[in-house]
Amino acid sequence: MRRYVALLWLLLIPVSAQANTVASVLPDAELRGAATYRFLGFPLYKARLFTPSGAPLDWSKDFGLELQYMRNLTQYDLVEGTMREFARVGAPLPVRDQLTTCFNDVRKGDRYTAISNGQNKISFLLNGRRTCTLSHPQIKSRFMGIFLGDNTRSNSFTRKLKGE
Secondary structure: OHHHHHHHHHHHHHHHHHHHHHHHHOOOEEEEEEEEEEEOOEEEEEEEEEEEOOOOOOOOOOOEEEEEEOOOEOHHHHHHHHHHHHHHHOOOOOOHHHHHHHOOOEOOOOEEEEEEOOOOEEEEEEOOEEEEEEEOOOHHHHHHHHHHOOOOOOHHHHHHHOOO
16 A cells, blocks of 8 residues: 555645646646647647636736646757747747747757746746747747747637636
8 A cells, every 4th residue: 555655646746746746836826727839630749727826818917838748859949849839829029049049959848938028038948947038129929929929820729728
């Protein structure tokens, strides 16, 4: 029985550790919604939105977005994909060099967490370790809007992620 309890405890640690990652930077943060993003039917990542007290998304308040990758991706894939999305939903942003600092290669199971700090900063953590803080006017709405905005690649994904 003791062995069973110990195993169960070990299985729960990663989930609580990730919630604690967001809460350590964003006190009061609670899970609001979750969704899996698929491309051509294949899952690319699981996303979780953390808002103050789990309240509906309010762009005027800070929040966290966690992506757990379901496949390996290179730093180049992450940077170029983000730059393409910036261009798709608005004007390109001059943040490629900052993104290269923020993003590293990811392997299946890795988690990137983006946590806003006002309208002009986002901190990135990879598996709980801070990689950078991205600074640019309105970066919160531009970056987070890729996943949570009105012009995302999947409206159903966005609704689930927002907990709607």
